[in-house]
Amino acid sequence: MKIKKLLLIFFITAAVVTVCAFLIRKFIRPQVQKQTRFMMDTLVTIQVPGGRSVLPAIEKAMDRMEEVDKKFSILDPGSIIYKFNNEGTPVTDPEIIKVMQRAIRVSELSGGKFDVTVYPLMKLWGFYATKHLPTKEEIRETLKIVGYKYLVIKDGKMTKLKKGVGVDIGGIAKLYVVEEGAKVLKKEGIKSALMDAGGDIYAIGTLYGKPWRVGIRDPRGDGVIGGLDVSDMLVVSSGDYERFFMKDGVRYHHIMDPFTGYPARGLSSSTIFCSDPAMADGLSATVFILGKDKGFALAKKLGYFEAVVVTEDQKIYYSEGLAGSTTIVKAK
Amino acid sequence: MKRNGLYRLNTADIVIAAIVITVSITPLLYSFTRQKSAAANIANIYQDNKLVKQVALGQDSVYKFKNMEVEVNRHRIRIAKSDCARQVCVNTGWISSPAQTIVCVPNKVLVEIPGGGAGQYDAVSY
Numbered sequence: 001m002k003i004k005k006l007l008l009i010f011f012i013t014a015a016v017v018t019v020c021a022f023l024i025r026k027f028i029r030p031q032v033q034k035q036t037r038f039m040m041d042t043l044v045t046i047q048v049p050g051g052r053s054v055l056p057a058i059e060k061a062m063d064r065m066e067e068v069d070k071k072f073s074i075l076d077p078g079s080i081i082y083k084f085n086n087e088g089t090p091v092t093d094p095e096i097i098k099v100m101q102r103a104i105r106v107s108e109l110s111g112g113k114f115d116v117t118v119y120p121l122m123k124l125w126g127f128y129a130t131k132h133l134p135t136k137e138e139i140r141e142t143l144k145i146v147g148y149k150y151l152v153i154k155d156g157k158m159t160k161l162k163k164g165v166g167v168d169i170g171g172i173a174k175l176y177v178v179e180e181g182a183k184v185l186k187k188e189g190i191k192s193a194l195m196d197a198g199g200d201i202y203a204i205g206t207l208y209g210k211p212w213r214v215g216i217r218d219p220r221g222d223g224v225i226g227g228l229d230v231s232d233m234l235v236v237s238s239g240d241y242e243r244f245f246m247k248d249g250v251r252y253h254h255i256m257d258p259f260t261g262y263p264a265r266g267l268s269s270s271t272i273f274c275s276d277p278a279m280a281d282g283l284s285a286t287v288f289i290l291g292k293d294k295g296f297a298l299a300k301k302l303g304y305f306e307a308v309v310v311t312e313d314q315k316i317y318y319s320e321g322l323a324g325s326t327t328i329v330k331a332k
Numbered sequence: 333m334k335r336n337g338l339y340r341l342n343t344a345d346i347v348i349a350a351i352v353i354t355v356s357i358t359p360l361l362y363s364f365t366r367q368k369s370a371a372a373n374i375a376n377i378y379q380d381n382k383l384v385k386q387v388a389l390g391q392d393s394v395y396k397f398k399n400m401e402v403e404v405n406r407h408r409i410r411i412a413k414s415d416c417a418r419q420v421c422v423n424t425g426w427i428s429s430p431a432q433t434i435v436c437v438p439n440k441v442l443v444e445i446p447g448g449g450a451g452q453y454d455a456v457s458y
Binding site: 004008011012014015036037038041042043045047129130194196198199200201203207212213214215216217222223224227235236237239241242243244271 | 341345348349352353378381408410417418420423424425426427428429431432433435437440442452453454455456457458
């Protein structure tokens with residue numbers, strides 16, 4: 001009898017322990033606060049590990065991001081950039097000048113393949129309104145007013161050398177907005193956060209000691225191609241799958257090659273990993289336009305970013321610094 | 333009830349043992365099945381930051397609201413129709429992995445497959 005009783009007690013104890021462990025795992029998960037807000041023509045999400053006490057910090061970061069975002073609008077007729085593009089009004093706002101200097105730096109690094117002055121091309125192709133295929137003649141004419149060298153920044157003032165020149169600063173400003181939001185979070189004492197501005201991710205710190213796990217979208221499928229565990233890292237993608245139209249079986253997307261006036265060919269998506277928000281601007285688009293080999297060569301030369309690309313035939317390639325990395329998490 | 337020795341169990345013992353074993357194993361099995369199917373069980377549809385609908389991804393369906401149409405097919409979800417000008421949400425196509433989202437800015441609509449669980453992605457870059 002004694003042995004039976006002991007056995008019974010043993011089983012019951014084991015069962016209670018298992019159930020408790022399960023309940024703890026399921027219901028007492030580490031807390032993460034999450035807030036979302038529509039801005040920058042997309043949705044911004046900030047996740048911060050912790051209790052509700054971190055919410056005011058998230059709100060403050062969002063407020064700052066909204067403030068910066070408004071300044072960088074290119075479609076709002078009252079905005080500084082709209083006036084520069086359409087009326088030629090010089091830009092003197094220090095924040096815009098700072099971001100423009102970064103854009104020009106990337107233009108130079110990419111040998112002009114990345115160009116912040118593709119605004120007239122984007123407009124011609126209808127990427128701000130109704131998309132359509134322009135004629136070769138129209139493209140040739142428009143290319144005459146595309147070129148970052150038509151921009152002059154001197155003594156804190158930006159002017160243009162040719163009428164009709166305009167800047168599309170949206171993509172670059174997005175990272176600046178994230179950077180400003182991150183500054184607020186840090187100032188508020190937040191050490192870990194995951195910021196997501198329409199797929200541009202900034203992973204700060206860790207999720208209770210573990211790196212954040214960030215996936216990369218499959219450009220043609222419905223899921224992800226894989227991902228990386230990252231900490232204090234930006235993960236930014238450019239792809240041909242969001243803003244595009246199909247005509248006669250050909251995909252025309254919004255990432256323009258400023259040399260041809262047509263969408264850049266060769267890749268379906270490019271994703272860059274960079275730890276410095278001030279250096280990450282424009283890099284994913286640059287790699288996309290340069291293509292796999294030249295893009296990876298640039299990553300190697302500069303040394304401060306790595307890249308994953310998916311070619312048009314849907315093959316995945318990693319830049320040298322990522323190849324052999326054990327942190328790549330394969331989804332399939 | 334006659335007891336013949338130490339190892340002879342009566343009905344009550346067997347019932348108790350069965351209950352104990354079931355209770356011990358169920359959570360384990362449950363957590364295994366959850367991990368397997370964690371890929372996609374539900375999707376949340378938000379408008380203006382408010383949850384308007386939670387749809388099961390295991391069941392093919394079409395959900396219409398305002399000027400949009402959300403379609404679920406084979407554990408995937410997409411915005412099939414929208415009256416917005418640039419159609420970014422429709423062009424996003426199907427999503428099926430946790431932490432993936434579809435956003436329609438003009439309609440302030442977010443379709444999200446919740447993520448962030450064990451082994452899942454915390455966010456997806458696109």
